[in-house]
Amino acid sequence: MNIEGTYTFQSKLTEIRQSLTKQEVLQHAIPGLEQLEAVTKNRYAVAIHIKYPPLAGTYQGQVSIVEDEQPASYRLLIESSSGPNTIAGICSIQLHELGDNTTVIYKGTLTLSKRGARLTPAVTRGAVKLLIQQFFTSLSNQLRIDHADSTVDSMDIASDIVTLHSTPASQRTPSSLANKIVRLLGLGKDDALQEEIWTDRIRRIGLISGFLLLVWIGTRLPRKRW
Missing domain, CATH: 1.10.287 (Helix Hairpins)
Structure with a gap:
């Protein structure tokens, strides 16, 4: 199954790149994530629970970051693990910055298998697109909250400085x-x-x-x- 699409963030390229490959961020952004553990450098054991029928179930595999060209592109290699439900594929990720915005372009192939179920390409593609959209939306909201917290902290520091220097020593x-x-x-x-x-x-x-x-x-x- 082929997958491709784009998503634009209101953040700089370097920040988006860090977020897309940072384990702590991904643990909160990936929908249905049950496991994300580092096996080696740039290689992770992953388990994702999908709640949408007929794909409903937990899918396991290992994800590796390969052909990494910092910071603008890399590829994700997804290898299936033993189990009733598996996921495998490869996907290229490219980041393009324009002003304060960054567009993520993804393109690749993905294979999901579920024991005892026949998964049609149309249904699988629709469910995967929905999960990808949920991931990007969750990541965008997380970045927006982080930006708001940083702004509040900066305002508090500025207020403290004004208070300290509001009355000249003379x-x-x-x-x-x-x-x-x-x-x-x-x-x-x-x-x-x-x-x-x-x-x-x-x-x-x-x-x-x-x-x-x-x-x-x-x-x-x-x-x-x-």
């Missing part, structure tokens, strides 16, 4: 009344940054309290009658 007044109160009460716990934060808080509270006091005094002053 404008700090360690001997101010607010600072003396902070040190007297031990609010900063001998931490210079925490002392500065508490000093700013007390200073803001003092300004608000002073404003409210002026408003209260203003309401108590006798008004002139014209």
